[in-house]
Amino acid sequence: MKELLHPLHLGHVEAGLPELYEPARLHGLTYEAFLRRVLTLEIEGRRLSAQQTRLKAARLPVRKTLEEFDFSFQPSVNARQLWELAELSFVKTKTNIVFLGPPGVGKTHRSIALAVKALEVGYCVLFITLAHLASDLASAPHASVLKQRMRRYLAPQVLVIDEVGYTRLTEEQATLLFALVRDRYEHGSIILTSNTSFSEWGALMGNEVLATALLDRLLHHAEAISIQGKSYRMKNREARRRTNGTGSREERKEEFREHGADPGAD
Ligand code: ADP
Ligand code: MG
Numbered sequence: 339m340k341e342l343l344h345p346l347h348l349g350h351v352e353a354g355l356p357e358l359y360e361p362a363r364l365h366g367l368t369y370e371a372f373l374r375r376v377l378t379l380e381i382e383g384r385r386l387s388a389q390q391t392r393l394k395a396a397r398l399p400v401r402k403t404l405e406e407f408d409f410s411f412q413p414s415v416n417a418r419q420l421w422e423l424a425e426l427s428f429v430k431t432k433t434n435i436v437f438l439g440p441p442g443v444g445k446t447h448r449s450i451a452l453a454v455k456a457l458e459v460g461y462c463v464l465f466i467t468l469a470h471l472a473s474d475l476a477s478a479p480h481a482s483v484l485k486q487r488m489r490r491y492l493a494p495q496v497l498v499i500d501e502v503g504y505t506r507l508t509e510e511q512a513t514l515l516f517a518l519v520r521d522r523y524e525h526g527s528i529i530l531t532s533n534t535s536f537s538e539w540g541a542l543m544g545n546e547v548l549a550t551a552l553l554d555r556l557l558h559h560a561e562a563i564s565i566q567g568k569s570y571r572m573k574n575r576e577a578r579r580r581t582n583g584t585g586s587r588e589e590r591k592e593e594f595r596e597h598g599a600d601p602g603a604d
Contacts, residue, residue: 468515472508488514488518496527536557
């Protein structure tokens, strides 16, 4: 059988067929039912491997889901709005989503959770921090490489740009970011997270005019979701401190980054 399946590229059938024979005999399957099982094996196998490939290509830093999100901790977040977004009509309408808020309130978590939903139904997704995106584009050694890299960020139906606000962009990086947002405009969704209010984007990009033009396109078809509240990281730290007496140095460093408290020594 192998020599027949191989040239037809029916790898999933090749792998799973031996296990279909016995139950087929046992249940006395009709030829039609058996053929259906064989074909389903290939179709299902291909669907799963395509999903794996897309998941890998998405480069999610970690897997987070909406189901594990604790909405009671963030009363400022409209749970219904998020569940509606998870139905993914924003991908079809090429609408952008912007999560704004201080560190630790779950901006990245929400972005990844929506990305996971999009991947599950078959969309292509790419996750990247602004720092990596900007340096990747600006370090292209010549025009053809830049074009290729641009295509990488234009192709996925959902592009997540995380951590806007932590890095100030050079003039070249800002121009390239603008070009990317302009070219994705009405072509593909962007999910963006930022700890910086829009009024500060001029300083972030080193150019008020460019920032205004970028925001104009980013926000024309967009849902901007502002999240207030406490850091969830701090909640975990406080809970651990109550049980262990003190947090780890890593946690203190995190606290320092977010709240300006001295991390101190171990
Ligand atoms: P931000 O991107 O806003 O800085 P993150 O999304 O990285 O915050 O959240 C920090 C950590 O806290 C992550 O591990 C995230 O999964 C978790 N987290 C944040 N908010 C919630 C929440 N409401 N429910 C469950 N986990 C949360
Ligand atoms: Mg984040």
